[in-house]
Amino acid sequence: MSNQKLFNVAVVGATGAVGEQIIRLLAERNFPIQELKLLSSARSAGSKIAFKGQDIVVQEATPDSFEGVDIALFSAGGDVSKALIPEAISRGTVCVDNTSAFRMDPETPLVVPEVNIDKVSDHKGVIANPNCSTIQMVQTLKPLYDRYGISRIIVSTYQAVSGAGASAIQEMLRQSREVLDGREVEPKILPVGSLPKKHQIAFNAIPQIDKFVDNGFTYEEMKMINETKKIMGDDTLEVTATCVRIPVVYGHSESVYVELKSDFDVEEVKQLLADSPGIVLQDNAAEQEYPLATEAAGKLETFVGRVRRDLSNPRALNLWIVSDNLLKGAAWNAVQIAEYIAIEQN
């Protein structure tokens, strides 16, 4: 439409793995942009990124960068968000934050559009994007929550290295070649860049994502537990998580056991999932069809399969949920929120 309002948009962390996907999606979705500002740390400033046929020079993100910016999408780490989001808000910018900085702040909506897009309107300048592993799970469980009620969720994850950034992808690919060539592997990044001990990720499974909390869980596991309750708006929900990094580049997989509050029919559950926005049901045992990380990579949807009634508890379901952690798990969920903000202000 010709009278559509256009927005000044900023991407903070433009040179990172998620920032790159956000810029690509803003172009592909024809987001109503007047001016696009690409921001980064001083180190990455000066590089050029193509957007719809024009090269945009990346600038260092400073408080003044947000003058005149309507919507900013942040994915440059929690410290950058904590420092710059208050500055952006004070300049009238609405921020969509992909870090954990504001997620559990009671004033900040934590939004998965298919689950609780209505919360966006309550924002005080910032809307938080949940953790990647949380998004695909709550998106899939929401239709079941609404129809049957959910009392308990037990999840074990199979997470891709891209969730730890571009350098973790490079480390995993380099290590894989070293193992194949019979050379020595020297882990340098995973499981957690800032911690002293490193473990080989090639041909391995590391049961640590992020640092440990005192209770024996990791921060990644606590994010899944706490964010799920906040997004569902239900503190009585019992959630347990074990988060594991495996040698996959893109796409988190999740084995989910969920106890429902009322009776269900498995075929009805499948139909409900198939009919839900952004979800693709891939569930055909005879054809060996189920979600796979390699096939979900690059797609915006969340894929669900292996849907089956638990044999030990007739009120429980087992599911296998897969989605691209950089897309629905990060960039796409953030762009969906930005699109909603744009529509609201039109």
Added chain:
Amino acid sequence: MSNQKLFNVAVVGATGAVGEQIIRLLAERNFPIQELKLLSSARSAGSKIAFKGQDIVVQEATPDSFEGVDIALFSAGGDVSKALIPEAISRGTVCVDNTSAFRMDPETPLVVPEVNIDKVSDHKGVIANPNCSTIQMVQTLKPLYDRYGISRIIVSTYQAVSGAGASAIQEMLRQSREVLDGREVEPKILPVGSLPKKHQIAFNAIPQIDKFVDNGFTYEEMKMINETKKIMGDDTLEVTATCVRIPVVYGHSESVYVELKSDFDVEEVKQLLADSPGIVLQDNAAEQEYPLATEAAGKLETFVGRVRRDLSNPRALNLWIVSDNLLKGAAWNAVQIAEYIAIEQN
């Protein structure tokens, strides 16, 4: 001791991945052998395998192969076991079977030595070795079962490709190199050699091990469910499993949620596990110590860590259990049973 009885021992499936480990362990453990017969299919017969400095020619396994054999260890597939074990028994051979052929037969003991070695004496000629993913889990849970009681087990597995044989290892390594070189990947073996559809295992997670049963579970999952109840000798045990193949060569990892019947102290649980035979506790969050498949590979023990009380259910524990699927998961468990048979007959 000089008057120790010596046994005529046969290994059926001597040229396979598990057979190779059985032969190595019989030598390392100084099993009291008079004569070692190495048996295989007609295709592999004629090759030579070194045992304690002498080359043994592999012979085709036929009913007559078992004349004079005291103990035979079978790992040549379910069909071979079904055909030849009755023949061996009729010739007086005691068989230890690593296939699923006799596991759920009510007359056949299903044995993990640390759990139910007493059942060996009940045999009618054959003792079954459980499925690899089952062994490491029941071995770890048995001390908790005895001390606290167990009502429910929910397990998600991270299984190595060696569980599908040497050709699956080769396929995974070949695919990994193809992906690293940017070449086309053409899956030929996994997830199930005898089924039409194949999926890429390199840099992926495949939620199918073995064929599907009508209830939506796979045979591998049903094995974990049924064998766990049989080994524990408790049909009231509620067990759920999701079995997943990941790109690891040796070592199955398992994320296990277990509900206990009585109160427990987490430090007491850790001590109990550390004191249990064949189990190594690796649990130190501050030092980022937990079991890893790459470190468990080649070891006889089962490793357990990430031991923590569940936050949603104070009667539940979460654990991460890792063991070499070809050793404790197959060859070592079988040799342990054979050692017990030898001691009993001495």
